[in-house]
Amino acid sequence: MNRSVPSFQDVVRSRHSTRGFLPTPIPRGILEEMLREAQYAPSNCNTQPWNVHVVSGKKLQELSAILVDALRAEHYTLDFSFDKNDYPEPYKTRVAEQGGRYYRALGVARGDALSRAEVVERNLRFFGAPHAAFLFLPAVGDNVRVASDVGMYAQTFLLSLAARGYAGVPQAVLGYFADTVRQALGVPDELKLLFGISFGMPDSTHAAFNYREDRIPLEESIVWHE
Numbered sequence: 450m451n452r453s454v455p456s457f458q459d460v461v462r463s464r465h466s467t468r469g470f471l472p473t474p475i476p477r478g479i480l481e482e483m484l485r486e487a488q489y490a491p492s493n494c495n496t497q498p499w500n501v502h503v504v505s506g507k508k509l510q511e512l513s514a515i516l517v518d519a520l521r522a523e524h525y526t527l528d529f530s531f532d533k534n535d536y537p538e539p540y541k542t543r544v545a546e547q548g549g550r551y552y553r554a555l556g557v558a559r560g561d562a563l564s565r566a567e568v569v570e571r572n573l574r575f576f577g578a579p580h581a582a583f584l585f586l587p588a589v590g591d592n593v594r595v596a597s598d599v600g601m602y603a604q605t606f607l608l609s610l611a612a613r614g615y616a617g618v619p620q621a622v623l624g625y626f627a628d629t630v631r632q633a634l635g636v637p638d639e640l641k642l643l644f645g646i647s648f649g650m651p652d653s654t655h656a657a658f659n660y661r662e663d664r665i666p667l668e669e670s671i672v673w674h675e
């Protein structure tokens with residue numbers, strides 16, 4: 450097979466969060482190749498603190514049903530707090546604007562609470578993806594360093610997916626049910642759930658297939674010192 454290799458810039462620019470997947474699983478060999486690439490992420494003192502549970506097939510369907518039940522029962526058990534209202538400006542505005550763009554892309558009206566609840570539930574159905582990875586980490590101090598290592602791992606994995614025409618979406622929502630996930634997967638309490646990633650082949654017929662998030666200008670992030 451003569452597969453053309455995309456440039457690094459193509460991979461970085463093409464990666465985006467996909468929220469509609471085809472059910473076709475990724476062949477195990479390719480999946481292992483991508484997970485091996487993710488292992489090359491840097492980490493503090495090369496501790497490699499990522500503990501990753503990859504769930505597929507029947508187990509993923511079972512887990513989805515358990516998570517939807519937990520959501521409906523409002524049984525939230527977060528290892529790491531997350532409240533969008535905590536963001537100060539300018540991040541607060543970005544949160545609101547991203548939400549608005551996303552719901553518009555899906556055709557969900559502002560006051561439509563029922564459809565919005567369905568969008569949250571779709572997170573727990575893994576957006577139809579054939580695989581989900583749950584990213585756990587050991588509790589160390591305030592966890593900021595370890596979490597940043599796991600973030601680097603996650604992005605490397607997402608880029609590995611993008612390089613092969615696959616896609617994924619990191620999901621804080623999956624971390625809202627840490628106890629439920631730990632119990633379902635037999636994960637010890639010592640490992641804390643940062644977030645999950647649903648991944649697979651994107652579904653080009655999905656309503657949000659063409660939805661893309663832009664980026665702020667460089668001047669808003671970078672301060673030059675010379």
Ligand SMILES: Cc1cc2nc3c(=O)[nH]c(=O)nc-3n(C[C@H](O)[C@H](O)[C@H](O)COP(=O)(O)O)c2cc1C
Nearest residue numbers: 464465466547572618619620621622623644661662
């Ligand atoms: C740690 C993390 C958690 C996220 N949680 C969710 C989530 O729960 N549900 C979701 O649909 N998207 C989630 N996202 C995706 C972001 O909305 C997305 O990355 C952002 O809007 C930028 O868009 P892009 O990834 O397409 O470039 C998350 C992203 C990150 C990095």
